[in-house]
Amino acid sequence: NAGVTQTPKFRVLKTGQSMTLLCAQDMNHEYMYWYRQDPGMGLRLIHYSVGEGTTAKGEVPDGYNVSRLKKQNFLLGLESAAPSQTSVYFCASSYSRAGAGQPQHFGDGTRLSIL
Amino acid sequence: AQSVAQPEDQVNVAEGNPLTVKCTYSVSGNPYLFWYVQYPNRGLQFLLKYITGDNLVKGSYGFEAEFNKSQTSFHLKKPSALVSDSALYFCAVRDEPGNTGKLIFGQGTTLQVKP
Numbered sequence: 001n002a003g004v005t006q007t008p009k010f011r012v013l014k015t016g017q018s019m020t021l022l023c024a025q026d027m028n029h030e031y032m033y034w035y036r037q038d039p040g041m042g043l044r045l046i047h048y049s050v051g052e053g054t055t056a057k058g059e060v061p062d063g064y065n066v067s068r069l070k071k072q073n074f075l076l077g078l079e080s081a082a083p084s085q086t087s088v089y090f091c092a093s094s095y096s097r098a099g100a101g102q103p104q105h106f107g108d109g110t111r112l113s114i115l
Numbered sequence: 116a117q118s119v120a121q122p123e124d125q126v127n128v129a130e131g132n133p134l135t136v137k138c139t140y141s142v143s144g145n146p147y148l149f150w151y152v153q154y155p156n157r158g159l160q161f162l163l164k165y166i167t168g169d170n171l172v173k174g175s176y177g178f179e180a181e182f183n184k185s186q187t188s189f190h191l192k193k194p195s196a197l198v199s200d201s202a203l204y205f206c207a208v209r210d211e212p213g214n215t216g217k218l219i220f221g222q223g224t225t226l227q228v229k230p
Contacts, residue, residue: 004158031216040124042205042222043159050215058217090158094216101147101166101209104218106158 002026006091006107013081013114021076021110023091030096032074033058033104034066036087043090049074050096081114088112117142119208121221128196128228136191136224138206147209148189149218150180152202159205165189176200196228 004025013019023032030051035043045058047066055066063085065077074093078085088111092104118141128134140146147166151159163174170182180191191204203223210217 033217040222043220045217048215048217056215092159096214096216101149101164102216103149103161103164104159104216105161106151108156108158 004091004093004105004107006089006110008110009108010111011113013078013112015081015083015114017081018077018079019081019112020078021089021091021112023074023076023093023107024072025074025091025093025105026072027093027105028071029093029105030071031094031104032068033092033094034064034074034076035090035092036060036085037090037109038087046076046089083114086112086114117208117210117219119148119206119219119221121204121206121224123224124222125225125227128226130198130228130230131195134193134196134200134226134228136204136206136226138189138191138221140187140189140206140208142208142211144211146182146189148180148182149207149209150174150178150189150191151205151207151220152176153205153223154202162191162204196226198228198230201226201228 033048034046049068052071091107094104095102150162165182206221207218
């Protein structure tokens with residue numbers, strides 16, 4: 001049982017390049033999330049999905065796009081990378097029974113540097 | 116709007132001493148509260164949660180948290196700290212409204228346990 005797997009683990013991009021971060025979970029979770037973590041700012045939600053084929057904006061969505069074509073995968077795209085997008089990106093997933101306070105399960109992150 | 120605050124950027128304790136990491140919250144309605152731990156170069160790991168019931172919640176690795184409604188606090192505690200407890204700790208609250216499972220995270224508190 002791998003849990004939440006993020007690829008790649010590290011990446012360096014030049015300004016203006018594009019890339020896609022992949023998140024895969026094997027727990028059959030309905031909900032999936034993309035966060036970015038920056039020093040002193042905690043975790044900020046970029047986009048999330050409450051089910052296959054659905055996506056929604058979080059707190060800091062500008063400059064990012066997402067897709068959830070399959071239940072187990074949640075992709076985060078940067079169309080034209082900017083230095084301000086240098087960060088550590090985390091994917092998380094959870095069951096949909098939010099009323100029961102289901103915790104989110106996190107991957108180990110993607111460390112992205114934009115030069 | 117829901118929010119959490121972690122008033123201390125860093126907490127230093129000696130091994131064997133009790134530790135407390137503070138968290139206060141602001142919610143409309145009943146709070147669903149969580150604690151997570153993050154070790155270097157890893158994702159967040161769920162420690163414990165408060166949904167309802169006893170104000171003292173027990174979690175992983177010997178940690179517990181005390182919910183105090185009158186003080187709107189949810190402090191993380193451990194009777195005897197270990198050097199291996201040194202990590203970054205996040206408090207989180209379930210976002211409302213809506214059934215999305217979204218969490219709002221505090222900025223994090225670094226716990227340093229010295230031998």
